[in-house]
Amino acid sequence: MKGGGVALLVREYITAVLRQDRLEGLSTESFWVELRNRKGMATLVGLYYRPPNSQRELEVQICREIAGNCRKHKVVVVGDFNFPYIDWVSHTVRGPDGLEFVKCVQENFLNQYIEGPTRGDAILDLLLGNELGQVTEVCVGEHFGSSDHNTISFNLIMDKDRSGPRVEVLNWKKAKFEEMRKDLKSVDWDRLFSGMDVIGRWEAFKVEIVRVQNLYVPVRIKGKVNRNKEPWFSRDIATLIKKKRELYDVYRKQGVNKVLEEYKKCKKILKKEIRRAKRRHEVALAVKVKDNPKSFYRYIKSKRIVRDKIGPLEDQSGRLCAEPKEMGEILNRFFASVFTKETGMKSMELRETSSEIMETVQIEKEEVLAVLRKIKVDKSPGPDRVFPRTLKETSVEIAGALAEIFKMSLSTGEVPEDWRVAHVVPLFK
Incomplete structure (x- = not known):
């Protein structure tokens, strides 16, 4: 968790890698995580909290970050963006904020899946994806705890390998x-x-x-x-x-x-x-x-x-590896490098066996x-x-x-x- 406004909970059986290289030092709470399925296919998930009445420079930075990740990856973006003046049916802006963000969504072919209000009568929480069919069963539910925002639930399709x-x-x-x-x-x-x-x-x-x-x-x-x-x-x-x-x-x-x-x-x-x-x-x-x-x-x-979890591990070239086979090879090479080979050992003398029955x-x-x-x-x-x-x-x-x-x-x-x-x-x- 970074800052205090954004958190992602991932179950143990899902491979998740925090992508530090995907952050530009934004002044808002945000981070990107790479989720991988059994085939090794990855989906980048970005989480954002944009405070209300933020400066335009922050909106531009967020758009640049999202656009950069959309060029080469499957991307899902979710968070509280606080753009109450955006009409997501017509993709028009009726207020001072959100023009750059709508432009980013259109240029990167992102789909916005939230249709109902998430706080009062406004759609403040958004769910975006750059591939058709990757997000299903989107539902705006009741409030989470003492929060005044509604919960959002959805299924993320990652081409799960069912042939195992x-x-x-x-x-x-x-x-x-x-x-x-x-x-x-x-x-x-x-x-x-x-x-x-x-x-x-x-x-x-x-x-x-x-x-x-x-x-x-x-x-x-x-x-x-x-x-x-x-x-x-x-x-x-x-x-x-x-x-x-x-x-x-x-x-x-x-x-x-x-x-x-x-x-x-x-x-x-x-x-x-x-x-x-x-x-x-x-x-x-x-x-x-x-x-x-x-x-x-x-x-x-x-x-x-x-919870203790193995990996991701860094290989000799500095690349982060999260696949089980690659991490096993890294651990094997390390253990072999510190293994002590004993030399000069004397042969052991065997004692006489007992004849007692x-x-x-x-x-x-x-x-x-x-x-x-x-x-x-x-x-x-x-x-x-x-x-x-x-x-x-x-x-x-x-x-x-x-x-x-x-x-x-x-x-x-x-x-x-x-x-x-x-x-x-x-x-x-």
Whole structure:
């Protein structure tokens, strides 16, 4: 944020780069941000606040800045420009300010999308774009907080890449754990394991676990959840929001004081319900923090004002890079440059191996059950695709079968391959 009149909030999954090179040191609050989609295609978004009754020189500077960005880029400009004397239907000016701005809009083929008043009876807040179809579903809504300006909502089309891989994940919120337990309880493990060695028993056990896992846990497409919906958001709150918006629209059209009072009453009830919903959600997270710490820390992270994000990074030529592959190459080159190569190391002498034989280890069902109940369910599965959540939820039903497999493994010395491999993922810190 610059100055105090302009701010842009960008979600974590959107690549955004602040373009310092696009500023000319304007005396008004403004900045430009480059938004990129998965294909790397960029759209420049400019935000402006022009104080009322500003000097003509400031208007000329703003027009020069917008025109320069429109020459080579897809551009969207939004902000409070305070040009109440511009008629955006006929593109004419009825007052002292706005002549240069209208000329800039026409010469750069910019479309102005706001049709209704945004403060009183005047259109002070503007939304401009230099490509047809890049802005859709423009809506002038109610006031934002204590501001006397109306909110503006719209969709920005950035040629989103929809050809990427569809990643399927298990939806544990809709899992049928009781049916899963009943299914596994009916399995005769002794009969199933009859005549099998350790490898065969483990494979048979894994087949049964994966079968019930796929049968009773539905699948959803990753990324299809509503990112704009808060975890405490409920159907009752959605109904109140809809009712509040409808009352506001009726008041704007009719101007009846009775409708205005109903709108204020609905707005007050909505605020109270949101506070209650947030409180209930936070209490539930605190109660389940030991069983599901990932949800707790995800919620805490979402409330942080400053968030750590990788990039953009500067390469050797001074160019800012925001693409994941380019940033990975920059980090790799840096780590390689500071890597210390050890020289003159002496060879290690191996100690003599002990001839002592390990005594017989007894593994009981109760011990296995105790370990299964302590599994952290927020961890990812290994190559066997058996999720920790499944093991914990069905611990009573599978503890005996696992105990028998472990006993045979210790007595015969055989170890299934699934126990000897794991997924290793390097993490940036």
